[in-house]
Amino acid sequence: MPICNQIQINNSCRLIVWKTSEPLEELLHSVSLTPKEEVKLNSFGSQSRKIEFVATRCLLQLSLGENVLIENDEHGKPHLINSDLNISVSHTKSYVGILIGDKYTVALDMEYLSDRVYRIANRxxxxxxxxxxxxxxxxxxxYQHWCAKECLIKMYxxxxxxxxxELKIAPFSPGSSTFSGQVxxxxxxxxxxxxxxxxDNHLLVYSIKKANSY
Known part of the structure; x- marks a missing residue:
C-alpha cells in the first residue's frame, strides 16, 4: 500500500493518498479491527467496499496509531475516537485518501474522471x-464542481x-489554483x-477552514 501523495497543507492539516493494490487478506494483516468494525466489514457484500473499509483504517492507524478509531455519526460524517483531530475520508477505484486537521474542519473528495458525469450534470x-x-x-x-459540492456536504x-x-459554486476556470463555494x-x-x-486520471478536491470561525 504505497503512499502516492502526501501533502502537509499547513502546520495543522495533512493530506495522505494511498494506492490500494493488495488483496483484502494482506490488508487485514496490517490492521487491528475492533469487534464492531469486524461486524461492519462482514456486512459489506462487495469485495471492493471491504478493501476500501480496511484500507482506510490501515492508513489511519499508520498515520495516528492503533488506538485512534474512526466512527460515523447519524449523518455519515466520520469522527475520530481517542483523538481531537478532525478527519475527512474519500475513496474511489483503487485509491483511498484521508485529510486530517487540528483545529480545522476539513473536507476531501476524490473521483475517477469519466464521461459518465455528462449524464448527471444537470442533477x-x-x-x-x-x-x-x-x-x-x-x-x-x-468533476471539480461535483467534488466541491461533495466537500460542501461534508463541511456542513x-x-x-x-x-x-443550497450548494453554490462561484464561477471559475478549470485551471484556477483555488475556487470557492457556499452552503x-x-x-x-x-x-x-x-x-x-x-x-492517474483521478481528481482530488479538498477544503480546510479554521474551526469555530463562524
Whole structure:
C-alpha cells in the first residue's frame, strides 16, 4: 500500500493518498479491527467496499496509531475516537485518501474522471453553473464542481441538502489554483475555498477552514 501523495497543507492539516493494490487478506494483516468494525466489514457484500473499509483504517492507524478509531455519526460524517483531530475520508477505484486537521474542519473528495458525469450534470449543477463549464476541459470542470459540492456536504455535516439550490459554486476556470463555494441554507450559510490535485486520471478536491470561525 504505497503512499502516492502526501501533502502537509499547513502546520495543522495533512493530506495522505494511498494506492490500494493488495488483496483484502494482506490488508487485514496490517490492521487491528475492533469487534464492531469486524461486524461492519462482514456486512459489506462487495469485495471492493471491504478493501476500501480496511484500507482506510490501515492508513489511519499508520498515520495516528492503533488506538485512534474512526466512527460515523447519524449523518455519515466520520469522527475520530481517542483523538481531537478532525478527519475527512474519500475513496474511489483503487485509491483511498484521508485529510486530517487540528483545529480545522476539513473536507476531501476524490473521483475517477469519466464521461459518465455528462449524464448527471444537470442533477447537481444550476443553469448558471452549467453555463460556466469550460467546453475544452469539460470533464475536469464538471468533476471539480461535483467534488466541491461533495466537500460542501461534508463541511456542513448533513446530507439533507439540495445540490442545486443550497450548494453554490462561484464561477471559475478549470485551471484556477483555488475556487470557492457556499452552503446556502436558512439555518446555515458559509463560504469555503477549494484546492485540487490531478493524478492517474483521478481528481482530488479538498477544503480546510479554521474551526469555530463562524
Amino acid at each position: 447537481f449543477l444550476s443553469e448558471d453553473e452549467l453555463d460556466n463549464i469550460d467546453e475544452k476541459n469539460k470533464i475536469l470542470h464538471l 455535516g448533513k446530507k439533507d441538502v439540495h445540490l442545486i439550490n 446556502c441554507r436558512a439555518d446555515f450559510s458559509e463560504t469555503y475555498t477549494f484546492q485540487y490535485l490531478q493524478f
